[in-house]
Amino acid sequence: MSRKPPELPATGLSDIEWDDLRYFLNLAREKSLSGTARKLGTTQPTMSRRLELFEKKLGAVLFQRKPSGLELTDTGRQILDHAARMEEAALAAQRIATGSSAGITGTVRLTSAEWIGARVLSPLLAEFCTMHPGMSVEFVTDAEALSLTRREVDIAVRFVRFQQEGLVQRKIGSLPFGLYASPGYLEARGFPDFKQGGADVALIAMNAALAETVAETKWLRQHFPNAHIAFRSNSRDGQAAAAANGAGLACLPQCLARAYPALRAIATATPIPSRDVWLGFHRDTRAIPRVRSVVDFLAERMPHLS
The missing domain is CATH 1.10.10.10 (Winged helix-like DNA-binding domain superfamily/Winged helix DNA-binding domain)
Known part of the structure; x- marks a missing residue:
């Protein structure tokens, strides 16, 4: 039995x-x-x-x-991972059923740091939306990195390589930096003497917690070891605004400095390190047309903005 x-x-x-x-x-x-x-x-x-x-x-x-x-x-x-895959499968089925699979439609959520989001990526994404009227881009600038693995966003743009498993990443550009100050600062203090270690120089730098991890801040301290740090900020726009108003010398991305007409570029004794720009997305989304279209567009356009 x-x-x-x-x-x-x-x-x-x-x-x-x-x-x-x-x-x-x-x-x-x-x-x-x-x-x-x-x-x-x-x-x-x-x-x-x-x-x-x-x-x-x-x-x-x-x-x-x-x-x-x-x-x-x-x-x-x-x-969440399983539900997101089910959602994509449901949307794919819907596109096939409605005959919309031939076009690029839907929403893509993207994140980056504030300054590059406002100054570089937003104009590009506006162009993308004009080219693809069926698409919707939700752009989140953030102080803390949103997670690709938890599907908080579809695409992330960062200045460091991605370390999480399951992600695909591409280097999409390299941003050159320059040394800048306002005419008022230069009139009062003159151009910096790189041979003197910056004893009479006021610097604008990243917050102390980030200073040892940011290449251009290390460059500043190497060339101006005796300088006074007059202003610190983790905001690139904050640094640029402080420099434009005479607070001191700042290492800034050239594309950001161009947005501040009051800033003057200063010739440097050695090149300032550039910053690589990395784009990441989850490997499970690489075949999704709406995600792939944004990835390919940014990868094609970003290198031309330096």
């Missing part, structure tokens, strides 16, 4: 619908109940109830509720 196999405990997994995952994905991206409710055209209480029901179905907590917003738990991050 054969034994009947033991029954597994009911988890409610069979009751999960695509809408459950769609709401979950939007919550993970918006990080707030109210923001997701506005995006999906519903109410915050409805979003809260849907999240509670989904967590009950799974038997797991997906988000931690914090003052700063919703933060994915370890379980939530694991489910």
